[in-house]
Amino acid sequence: MREKVTRQAILQISEKIVNQEGYEALTLARVAKALEIKTPSLYNHISSLNDLRKALALHALKQLYHEIMTAAVGKSGEEALKAIGFAYIHLMKDNPGLYSATLSALDPQDTEINQMSSDTIAIILRVLEPYHLSEEKAIHFVRGLRALSYGFSTLERQGGFNIDVPLNESISIAFDIFIKGMIATLKK
Amino acid sequence: MREKVTRQAILQISEKIVNQEGYEALTLARVAKALEIKTPSLYNHISSLNDLRKALALHALKQLYHEIMTAAVGKSGEEALKAIGFAYIHLMKDNPGLYSATLSALDPQDTEINQMSSDTIAIILRVLEPYHLSEEKAIHFVRGLRALSYGFSTLERQGGFNIDVPLNESISIAFDIFIKGMIATLKK
């Protein structure tokens, strides 16, 4: 007896497939098989494979938003910023398929995806508020944090580094230095 | 009259295709058409599409090595490190297809690719030598620089940011802060 097939169910099984079998394994044939239906039946719920990919990317960004929000709640300042960075990196590490999905969100015009990105960045901006940065300074700050988060996620995925020096330590050091450094440039 | 078909020629046309038409456009059919031969003839030079992808990734890493080497020559210390970061980011910006190729180099076991990565990292290590860092410190330093380079490349590709605040400015600030910060932790 199979589950009811809905757009949500398709997204759920897609997430499982990309995380367990890699992003390239996401085919309509694979999804249909998992749902025990024939491939064309999927078109009752999605409009194309690209549509599914975009939906999956959006799904990933929503999870990201939630994780980051959760990580930042109850914290402030440097602690909050670092926690946000770690939340991003760890989510991407634990869900490699979602990582790929967000990266291959090719269409930079998609409204929903842009909205979700903006919402997530807004969390960081709220944490930065007490510092009363100029808009320009805030932009540089946010970009640096994003670059570190993206970059360490990529690094984590590539792997192949000395296990004796844990990556988390490198992440911690890099965020500390960047955050403290950025804040220091304000006090002068 | 068509060019002589060699593995090199295939790589060259592949590079052109991914940079101009996107990484997903790299198909054997597309390459064959560009070389004015039939698809199966490609198998005289490559063993599979995956083989081609891997070769392209290696090709990209070689260019990267060369660019980084060129950027660092004649410079030292902070200046050299920053130049290396910019060289990476700009190469990836100007060759988006190569960027994708290096990212989708899935196989972390590939000897040649690992060798090339190591060689490139060795350049950074050589620049760091005069600082007489502990091995651990040096590892954290290199990882941070790599994360910033990867991260800003991703950011650059995603685009969608305020053009009034140039990304290069953000990159410059982030590298300055990280590099100076790392060096400062040694003097204490």
Place this chain on the structure above:
DNA sequence: TTACAAAACTAATGATATTAGTTATAATGC
């Protein structure tokens, strides 16, 4: 219970990668 909408299905088409087997081309040895 009938009418309609939603969601499944089959069948077909067109890309694509890949393999097997064949022919043409180029290089090499005499």
Place this chain on the structure above:
DNA sequence: GCATTATAACTAATATCATTAGTTTTGTAA
């Protein structure tokens, strides 16, 4: 120059995809 051989092209075939069209089934609402 010619025969041999290796290289690289080709055609033909198969399997896997996404996608569309048209049909049937299923479920819901009137």
